[in-house]
Amino acid sequence: MATLQASPSEVTASNLRGQKLPNWAPWAIGLGSIVISGLIFGLTGDSFNKARFAVLAALLFVVILTATSFAVEGRRQAVDRLFTTFVYSAFVLAVAPLFSIIYYTLSQGIGVIDGGFLSRSMFTISEDSFGGGAYHAIMGTLIVTAIAAVFAVPIGVLTAVYLVEYGDGKRFAKAVSFFVDVMTGIPSIVAGLFIFTFWLLTLGFQKSGFAGALSLVILMLPVIVRSTEEILRLVPHELREASYALGVPKWKTITKIVLPTAFSGIVTGVMLAIARAMGETAPLLLLVGVQAKISFDPFNGPMSTLPTFIYSQLGSAAGNPDAPGTARAWGAAVTLIAIIMIFNLLARFVGRFTRARG
Template sequence: MATLQASPSELRESNLRGQKLPNWTPWAIGAGAIVVSALIFAVTGDSFNRARFAVLAALLFVVALTAASFAVEGRRQATDRLFTTFVYSAFVLAIAPLISIIYYTLSKGLSVIDGGFLTHSMFTISEDSFGGGAYHAIIGTLIVTGIATVFAVPIGVLTAVYLVEYGEGKKFARLVSFFVDVMTGIPSIVAGLFIFTFWLLTLGFQKSGFAGALSLVILMLPVIVRSTEEILRLVPHELREASYALGVPKWKTIVRVVLPTAFSGIVTGVMLAIARAMGETAPLLLLVGTQAKINFDPTSDAMSTLPTFIYSQLGSAAGNADAPGTARAWGAAVTLIAIIMVFNLLARFVGRFTKARG
């Protein structure tokens, strides 16, 4: 008489699988942690605070889920769930400030932004009265950042190419790498003071958008160099060796193979540098100043940018949350975030649809 026996693969699967918590368990424990936290606040009579409530609920969730997993699934699965929860918690802690900043800025500034705000300057508009806009600051931000990008991108990319492709083991390359690391930690005001001393005091030029752009170049260079250097090191050496085997010179291999392969990563690094430059305030206050009207000439006179516009409007408000200057400052902050977001989306689009071509 034939007997039914499980196959060896089925036996191994049943032994390794063990008992598992249902998929709904984390959700149920999370809801219970929220309810218990609310009861604790109600019983103790402590004043409600969102941050403390979130921390207490998170701690209760981690302890309860780990205990349930240890009781049902065993020590190994409980340890895995514990560290997985820590990873997700770290992600939430990292993303929460960003979300809160964006939410708070949008809630304060969206009501100010309209056609007039984006197409008018503060020329002939009193800082104590409503009206006016940030058009002159938007133009100034684009001009100053554009000039800085034109100088910083080729210098930074070529420096990274030298460090990766030509500087292996050379003393000069190590010296360049050391100074790039030093520049990474330079405060923005120090870069502004350097340009102020060299460009304004020594050479005798006046405050202008070009002077501010030079300070932004100093701040953008280390970001571009380091990001481009890391991306170039990720390009497989097999691609270079295949090009050399075909008799292609090294410089042409870099131009036709290495750089196109790393193009999307280079664009991402450049956008990080541009985003940092657009948000700088201290060196621009020192070198560019502020202006109530539009100035398209970056070589003469003061020029407003969005960060300096925000600073000047908050200064005119003197801490009054209902003042017109405060509203315009929040509107300018939303505009700055929107411009940076648009540039990043364009960079993603370019990096995604640009491929290396032989």
């Protein structure tokens, strides 16, 4: 009777794969690590602390999973699982502060948000009394950021186009790139002081939303230039060469081929710059000031923005967590996060449905 024998390739593949832990094993080990951590806290009588509990459970999970994998799957697979766990742990550590900030801000400020808060200003409302709203600060933030974007976006995009399409090997392009790098590291207060000295002290203008927008332009430019530059460099050179081969001039190739292809990435970079500008406080305190009533004129007099509104309300609360100013500050923080999130969602929507399709 003939016997069936496995081919050498099948034997080799089986040996390489070896034994594998079932898919549910990491979940079971994770649950067991949580239970063991709880027992340790209970037996030692240590006071429960969420951070220490999470650290202990994570360490137990890594040790138990690695030891189990080493015993069942072998050294190679155990090392692979260990470093995979480190990668996922690094991801969790990176996003945990973000989710913590969002959760805490929402828990503190969501109860303040209502129709009155979004439609009223602080005009005639005492800082020590409840009531009022952040409508004037919301409009001020939108106006100042819009003015800054009107200046920063075309200048930043055109600068990136020059660096990528025209500036290869040129000294002026290298100088521009160097100063863009320098501007990336400029603190926001320095940009505010520069505009304060030039616009207010030297030229004699008063505090206004336009002055604050000029400082935001300085902060937005390097973000737009660098992000747009990287996106333009990702556009395949074959597209440019095909356009040139058809006799299309360079300027039309850039406007009709390169920029539409990179449009979604450019929009993402612009939104990153706008998000940074919306959250700036120091230059706006210097240049825009604080206003209790609604002002739609960015060229005359102070304007209130959400960051300065938060600052002033916390200052009026004097550290009292139950003060009306503290509640309004948390409500304004939630409103600012919501506005930035809405703008980012709109940018993704626009980038998705306007990108070049092959």
